[in-house]
Amino acid sequence: MKIALLGYGKMGKTIEKLALEKGHSVVYKSASDFEKGFFDEADAAIEFSSPESAVKNISKALEAGIPIVCGTTGWLEKYDEMVNLCEKRNGSFIYASNFSVGVNLFFSINEYAAKLMAPWKEYNVSVEEIHHLEKKDAPSGTAITIAEEILKHNDKKNWKLNTSEENNLNIIAKREEDVKGTHIVSYESSIDTISLKHEAHSREGFALGAILAAEYLKNKKGIFTMKEVLGIKE
Secondary structure, three states: OEEEEEOOOHHHHHHHHHHHHOOOEEEEEEEOOEEEEOHHHOOEEEEOOOOOOHHHHHHHHHHHOOOEEEOOOOOHHHHHHHHHHHHHOOOEEEEOOOOOHHHHHHHHHHHHHHHHHOOOOOOEEEEEEEEEOOOOOOOOHHHHHHHHHHHOOOOOOEEEEOOOOOOEEEEEEEEEOOOOOEEEEEEEOOOOEEEEEEEOOOOHHHHHHHHHHHHHOOOOOEEEOHHHHHOOOO
């Protein structure tokens, strides 16, 4: 598979390394300050850039008829616009707040736990996320996905960052040196606390998941999710 990398920071470089190890080739790569290769030769594009660049990069791929996998967060106010463009162009598109196989399994565990805990009103649920100092958006897209799955089965109205309001789900966002990504869901009562935790040890999990998603899009048209890529049933 010939891959275009839209965004060539730490994640883009990790994807390149693992893609080459899997026998793929990287025919194009770009960042804010450089462009190298031939975009139109790509069989799939993988996008890990910045919230400011994501929509432009996704549009570029869809307009060119190249399947696009996007892992950039912080731009989702334009998500429906990108879905409409994908449908208009009969394209292929996967967005995920996190491509790690482990995190996507965690998403399903989290939703199951939320269903299980729903009748037990004495437990207050919260979400905590910890990332590296360079991460621009807060809370993380992964934390938002976790919160949205909880809210489907909870009486809280919405999620809010660093809130003490009882009717909103509190997301605590922390930025620390060299943290790849940690997410913790806690159900706390006066008697005990139940916690679910996912901790990434390297960027390779995110990169491998993105490559899996790009491989999945081969010969497919439409909008897909990581649940479909991994065969996770609802």
